[in-house]
Amino acid sequence: MSATEQMAQMLNELMGVKRNADIGDTDEPDFDEPDVCKNFLVAFCPNEMFRNTKADLGFCPKIHDPALRLKYRESSRFEKLGYEEEFLNKIRRLDDEVRRKIEKNERRLAMTQPVIKDASKEGGEGETDAQRRQKELISEQQSNLLPTLVSKFRALEPKRQIVYTSGFPSYHFYCVNAFASLLMLPLNIIVNVLTGLFLILKAEALGALGKVDEAKEQVRQADKFKQERAALDRLLAQSANPTSHIEDLANQLSKPMEVCQVCGCFMLVNDVQQRIDDHYAGKQHMAYARIRATIEEMDRKREEKRKGKIEREDKERKDRERKERDDRERRNERDRERERDRDRERDRDKDRDRRRDDRDRGHRHRSPRTRRDDDRRYDRHSDRHRDRRDDRDRHRVTFC
Template identity: 35%
Template sequence: MAAMLDELMGPKRNVELGKDTTVTFDDPDICKYYIVGFCPHDMFVNTKADLGACPRVHDDNLRLEYPKNNQRRIRKNLEKLKTNEENGQKKEDMRKLREEQEMARLDGEIKKCMADAEKAGEEGLVAKCQELVDKAEQLEKQKASIMERLNSNIPPTAPIDESAIKIMEVCEVCGSMLIKNDAQCRVEEHLSGKMHMGFSKIKVTIEELRERIRKRDEENEKERQRAREERERRERERRRSRDRDRSRDRDRRSSRRSRSRSRGDRERRRSRSRDRYRRDDRDRRNRDRGDDRDRRYRR
């Protein structure tokens, strides 16, 4: 009843008025398997792998919104789905192994009972012989019951000739025991069965999710590569810009030094020119004074 109310009114139907009733992908009451693809609880109804009713809510709106959401947890759901499949397969394999071990134990006990019964008959112990035979028959019934459980997934067939030994094989998809080289109609019936198709869908979905993750990782790697190349390009531009600035600074310093040397040369030339002028002027004055003295003497 609670599950039906959740489906109709939502998982937050009992939340107090005024509180946030928005349902998100991370809500613990939401079935993550359903929104990512399908719920395993719906796949194996009335089969040996029946998981029962799903305890969480199957929200169709979230299922439609999920592919558009940027905060998807594809990898997490993939691993959960894979774990669910592996756990189910392991449980089935362990059950079959235990039953096969039990059958082997019963075989040993049956052989021992029959050997002891034969020995008791030879010794004239009729009551003990009958008791051992009855025990062997009970063990045979237990063995037949286990065999029936092991082969319960195989459709009923005509009575099997006890002398004919059927070679069994394991279905690689769902783990069911099948008769090797069985009739094609029975093989097709198994392949179209709910359990086989359910496990097949799980495997296909896992591969699809892995492929989507692989493509997403490739796109992310390409984006990171483009970002690295862009950063390297900008860094090269900055280095070239710094080199140009340093070159201009060197040119300016060289130009200033050149101008400074030119001014110094001009100053030195002007200074030498002034010195020559002063010397020439001094020499003229000295010659003039000498000429004046000579004229005075001649008078």
């Protein structure tokens, strides 16, 4: 992050993102705009968490406004826009990376600490697997190096005549003697011989012939051989004492170490409490701890929501089944009631028909006198009905 970006971010934190707006300008950004940091709306911005640490993720150019976060959490679209899923995926990737780092450092520590322990023993008894692998590596490098050196040395054979005719017989005999005893010389002498040959034969001989450009090219190649010689010197030193670098590491790491299970850093076992507290209070350690706690919290909430959704679905299903069962029982009850009504109606029809039949049979068997009595009763009833009607008519006329 450049100095300008740092100053801009500091001003945003002190004066707000609208520090350059005109007076009366109330055009506030909404939380769904592209230039608003969605991670900050959900919980926090990982770029800000790891700023100025070894795990720095770079500068986040988006807006980090607490007012927009509050506005988002109070809106009806809270947790409906997919911001939480994107944020969880991002911090989960960071947590996976630090977990891989922890595993890598633990494997590294498992390989180095047993070597240190065995190399620090008096007398050097008990060769470890790491020491055996180191010796095998040195032997393999030496066996691969000798054929290469021989081929390079043989490539110098055409230079022998050039050197001899140019008045450098001593170099010629030096080449012959060196080549004749090449395989019998120690590795460090072979390196010195080849380095001298490339420096003298290729550079000075070509320079004596007037080929200045080619001589310069050989000098540049000689520099490469110097670098190879330095590497060979280190290899020879290791071959003379294979456990020397292990002993140096043992001196540096005289105390056993462990890997922090939060941030993956190396820590001394039984270190002073002040350094342990400083590590736990470090920005990077606290950032990874917050990421892990946030992941656990969000996973717990998601699990609770999932269980709550399942419980609601079960309750709705049971209510729906209960309602369907009640509706089915009510329909059956209505059907039974209609059937009972039809039965009662049929019974009434049967009773009516039976009474009518009985009345018809009784009417046919009555005597003429009885029929006359019935007719008189009917006439009297009709007269009374007619008299009452006439009285009502007179009363109506009088009232009018």
